[in-house]
Amino acid sequence: xxxxxxxxxxxxxxxxxxxxxxxxxxxxxxxxxxxxxxxxxxxxxxxxxxxxxxxxxxxxxxxxxxxxxxxxxxxxxxxxxxxxxxxxxxxxxxxxxxxxxxxxxxxxxxxxxxxxxxxxxxxxxxxxxxxxxxxxxxxxxxxxxxxxxxxxxxxxxxxxxxxxxxxxxxxxxxxxxxxxxxxxxxxxxxxxxxxxxxxxxxxxxxxxxxxxxxxxxxxxxxxxxxxxxxxxxxxxxxxxxxxxxxxxxxxxxxxxxxxxxxxxxxxxxxxxxxxxxxxxxxxxxxxxxxxxxxxxxxxxxxxxxxxxxxxxxxxxxxxxxxxxxxxxxxxxxxxxxxxxxxxxxxxxxxxxxxxxxxxxxxxxxxxxxxxxxxxxxxxxxxxxxxxxxxxxxxxxxxxxxxxxxxxxxxxxxxxxxxxxxxxxxxxxx
Amino acid sequence: xxxxxxxxxxxxxxxxxxxxxxxxxxxxxxxxxxxxxxxxxxxxxxxxxxxxxxxxxxxxxxxxxxxxxxxxxxxxxxxxxxxxxxxxxxxxxxxxxxxxxxxxxxxxxxxxxxxxxxxxxxxx
Numbered sequence: 415x416x417x418x419x420x421x422x423x424x425x426x427x428x429x430x431x432x433x434x435x436x437x438x439x440x441x442x443x444x445x446x447x448x449x450x451x452x453x454x455x456x457x458x459x460x461x462x463x464x465x466x467x468x469x470x471x472x473x474x475x476x477x478x479x480x481x482x483x484x485x486x487x488x489x490x491x492x493x494x495x496x497x498x499x500x501x502x503x504x505x506x507x508x509x510x511x512x513x514x515x516x517x518x519x520x521x522x523x524x525x526x527x528x529x530x531x532x533x534x535x536x537x538x539x540x541x542x543x544x545x546x547x548x549x550x551x552x553x554x555x556x557x558x559x560x561x562x563x564x565x566x567x568x569x570x571x572x573x574x575x576x577x578x579x580x581x582x583x584x585x586x587x588x589x590x591x592x593x594x595x596x597x598x599x600x601x602x603x604x605x606x607x608x609x610x611x612x613x614x615x616x617x618x619x620x621x622x623x624x625x626x627x628x629x630x631x632x633x634x635x636x637x638x639x640x641x642x643x644x645x646x647x648x649x650x651x652x653x654x655x656x657x658x659x660x661x662x663x664x665x666x667x668x669x670x671x672x673x674x675x676x677x678x679x680x681x682x683x684x685x686x687x688x689x690x691x692x693x694x695x696x697x698x699x700x701x702x703x704x705x706x707x708x709x710x711x712x713x714x715x716x717x718x719x720x721x722x723x724x725x726x727x728x729x730x731x732x733x734x735x736x737x738x739x740x741x742x743x744x745x746x747x748x749x750x751x752x753x754x755x756x757x758x759x760x761x762x763x764x765x766x767x768x769x770x771x772x773x774x775x776x777x778x779x780x781x782x783x784x785x786x787x788x789x790x791x792x793x794x795x796x797x798x799x800x801x802x803x804x805x806x807x808x809x810x811x812x813x814x815x816x817x818x819x820x821x822x823x824x825x826x827x828x829x830x831x832x833x834x835x836x837x838x839x840x841x842x843x
Numbered sequence: 844x845x846x847x848x849x850x851x852x853x854x855x856x857x858x859x860x861x862x863x864x865x866x867x868x869x870x871x872x873x874x875x876x877x878x879x880x881x882x883x884x885x886x887x888x889x890x891x892x893x894x895x896x897x898x899x900x901x902x903x904x905x906x907x908x909x910x911x912x913x914x915x916x917x918x919x920x921x922x923x924x925x926x927x928x929x930x931x932x933x934x935x936x937x938x939x940x941x942x943x944x945x946x947x948x949x950x951x952x953x954x955x956x957x958x959x960x961x962x963x964x965x966x967x
Contacts, residue, residue, distance in 0.1 A: 461910035461958060463894045467854045475896055477910050477959035481940055561898055564908040589897060589926050608850045608857030613893065617919070811859070 418493075419443035419735045420728075421509050421523035423500050423676060426455020427717050428708025428724040429529035430483040433492050435728030436527075441735055445521065446487070446494035447511055453487065453494060454480030455531055457717065459558045462582055464609075468718035479717060503680045505701060524738055525703040525731040528677055528691065529724065532670040532709040534579070540668055542574075544631030547638075553579040553667035557586070566590050568663025572640050573597040574628050576604040576611075578715065578815075580667020585614035587665075594618070595659050598626040598642050600649055603789050605669070605815045607715060628664070629656060637662055670713045677706070687765040688712040694754070695771040695780055696730035697723070703738070705731050712767050712783070715817050719783070723767075726777075753832035755799075761839035762786050763795075764814075771836070773827040780822040782838065786812045790840055795820065798837040799830060812840070844870075849887055853879040860884050892916035895925050896958070899944055904936030904961040911944050912958050917951040924949035936963040 420436050422429045425448030433444050452458065457465070460476030467473055470482065487494065498513040507523045534552040551559075551567055557579060559565040571592050573580045576599040584594045597615060602625050604611055615622050623642065629651050630641040644655035672690040674682070682691045683700040690711040691699040698705050707727035708720045755771045766784040782797075790812040797805040797820060804826055812818060820838065827836075844865050851858040860874035862884045872884040886892055894916045898908040917925065925948050934944050938961045945955040 458959070461898060461912075462896045463912060464854070473854075473894070475910060475912055475958040478940055481960065561910060562906060562908065564898070564900065589895075589922070591926075608859075609852040609854075612850045612857075613852045617893070816857070 415508070415520050415522050417443075417522045417524075418445045419523070420445070420525045420527060420731050421507075421521055422446045422527040422529055423503070423509070424448065424455065424529035424531055424708075424710070425450075425453040425494055425496075426529065426531050426708065427457055427480065427483065427720045428531065428710070428727075429455070429527070430480070430487055431721040431724035432527045432529055432705075432707055432728035432731070433494075434483065434486050434490065435725035436732040437490050437492055437728075439729045439732035441728075441732035444492050445523075446492065447498050447500050447509070448494060448496050449499045451497055453484045453496070456554070459554070459561045460582075461561045462586070465717050468716070469721055476717075483721070500676060503676050505681050507703060524735045525705065527724075527727055527731050528674075528682075528699075528704065528706040528710050529708050529727075530673045530676065530710045532672045532713050534666070535669040535671055537666060540574075540666065542628050542631060544640075545634050547631070547633040547636050549633070549637035549662050550631070550664045550666070553577065553583045553665045556583050556663075556665050560586055560590060566592060568592060568637075568661070570595065570661040571663045571665060572628075572642075572659050572661045573665045573667060574640075575599060575666055575668035576606050576622060576624075577667035577669060578606040578610050580665060581606045581610040581614040583665055583667070584620050585618060588618045588620065592663075594620050595661060596621050596623055596642070598623045598628065600627045600645060600668075601625070603813060603815070605667075607815060627651065631664060632658075637664055640664055670709065672710045672713065674710060677710070680704070682706075685712075685765060685769065688767070690767075692769045693767060695768050695776040696734075697727040697768065698730060698734070703731075703734050705734075712765070712785075715815070719817065719819075722781070723783070753830075753834070755827060755830060755834045755836050757782070757836045757838060759784060759838050761841070762788060762790060763838050763840060766838055771822070771827060773824065773830065776822075776824050776827065778824050780824070782820045782822055784818055784820075784838060785814055785816075786818065786840060787814060789813045792843045794841045794843060796839055796841050797822075798839070799827070800834050804836075806841075808843070847888055849884055851875060851880040851883050853877070853883045862888050864888060891919045893919055893922065895922055897926065897929050899929055899932040899934060899955075901934055901936050901938060901961050903963055904938065905964045906961050909934065909938045909944075909961045910958045911955050913948060913951070913953045914956050915953050917949070917953050921949045921951050925951070925955075929955065936961050 457476035457480035465479040643651040707724040863871040
């Protein structure tokens with residue numbers, strides 16, 4: 415069986431950044447496994463601009479952002495396999511994968527970095543009634559068709575869901591000559607970034623109907639129209655508010671779900687809120703030496719933050735491998751790490767990544783990322799350690815569509831007793 | 844004096860800004876958290892511009908299309924003409940990031956450049 419120090423599952427933005435940072439941190443033997451024909455992941459189809467402002471201090475398109483990382487991976491001679499699908503990972507970190515050249519094969523890894531990304535919520539998961547005609551696509555599928563394969567999937571379009579990909583595709587389809595009639599959003603607020611409402615909808619006069627959903631899809635062979643209805647506060651359609659829109663295409667942009675079949679298969683404990691692994695400060699799962707980063711861990715809005723998070727996972731994986739090589743076989747370096755602080759999200763904070771922190775193991779500064787469950791205006795985001803307030807930051811607006819972060823310093827946590835609790839909560843002004 | 848509310852599109856922060864105008868001249872920008880926001884606000888109320896991204900056909904490439912962008916932002920009003928001009932463009936593989944695919948698009952003085960590397964298809 416082939417052996418590698420670090421095997422990275424997925425060659426998208428998370429996998430690439432994790433590989434580079436692991437290499438920089440001294441790891442030698444790194445392998446990236448990618449199922450597509452090229453590295454870069456979803457960035458390859460995100461041809462719009464706005465990537466890299468944090469990382470490179472300039473505004474890049476998705477493929478340009480990916481190319482910078484791919485260039486560095488090539489330069490560092492980090493190994494990767496394309497067109498290679500990982501089928502299974504065992505708790506002992508044996509990775510089973512297959513491709514056309516080698517068939518089915520196994521690799522023993524010392525550390526695994528999960529970087530599989532996420533996928534879109536499908537029509538089936540949304541329970542939209544009606545026939546099953548052609549012309550219903552996830553926004554991401556339409557994005558790939560238009561931007562990489564050169565097809566325009568429709569002429570008259572209705573979009574359900576105001577996630578960022580849906581908004582981006584509203585503009586993209588419009589620019590390519592399609593008529594985007596409306597974007598309907600079930601919730602009373604948009605799930606996308608404010609800037610995308612401005613530059614993708616407002617710029618092109620595309621209406622956004624909040625608190626609306628699709629109640630019927632017409633057409634047997636091809637979509638011929640959809641019926642929208644307003645929903646009440648329980649998200650139930652209100653009879654009498656139905657409106658028919660003739661269209662040949664319905665795009666769905668209704669949320670992203672981390673792709674964790676492999677993680678579950680190997681026994682990684684999941685957080686039901688994020689649908690991603692529960693991780694500690696090192697972004698390490700309950701299985702020592704198995705790390706997670708990027709959209710497989712929790713869905714991000716910004717690739718820059720994915721790269722940052724993945725770099726952290728890469729660093730910790732390299733440290734794990736180095737420690738494992740130093741200690742005798744059989745001792746798990748993750749086990750002897752001192753006390754652990756549990757982070758409790760409360761009062762509108764839905765989750766945090768990480769979920770636990772071992773102060774002895776944390777870096778000088780730790781970023782805590784989280785999302786809120788509703789729109790909050792002029793509130794404070796606060797952190798309490800065993801009742802003592804560590805942070806109290808004013809936020810003019812917080813919304814579920816925009817990830818928030820707080821920073822923690824090692825010195826703030828070093829002296830706290832075992833079993834400590836860190837509460838992250840929203841407080842009224 | 845006139846106040847206009849804007850949401851910055853400079854980065855995903857989406858700062859909410861207020862631009863104060865007097866006789867069509869910008870006298871103040873508030874709410875921005877960086878210089879980019881100030882620049883955007885001043886432009887947006889006088890001459891709004893956008894970077895346009897799209898794709899053009901590729902001949903003999905491993906992919907049928909290559910993504911492109913205006914090297915700089917162009918006036919918003921020039922976007923339809925830019926899209927129209929791109930329809931006629933077909934480039935020969937290989938294409939590299941930064942290659943100019945169309946000079947001076949829609950008379951804006953700005954070039955359209957490739958944003959992806961597309962290699963020639965194997966066996967050609």
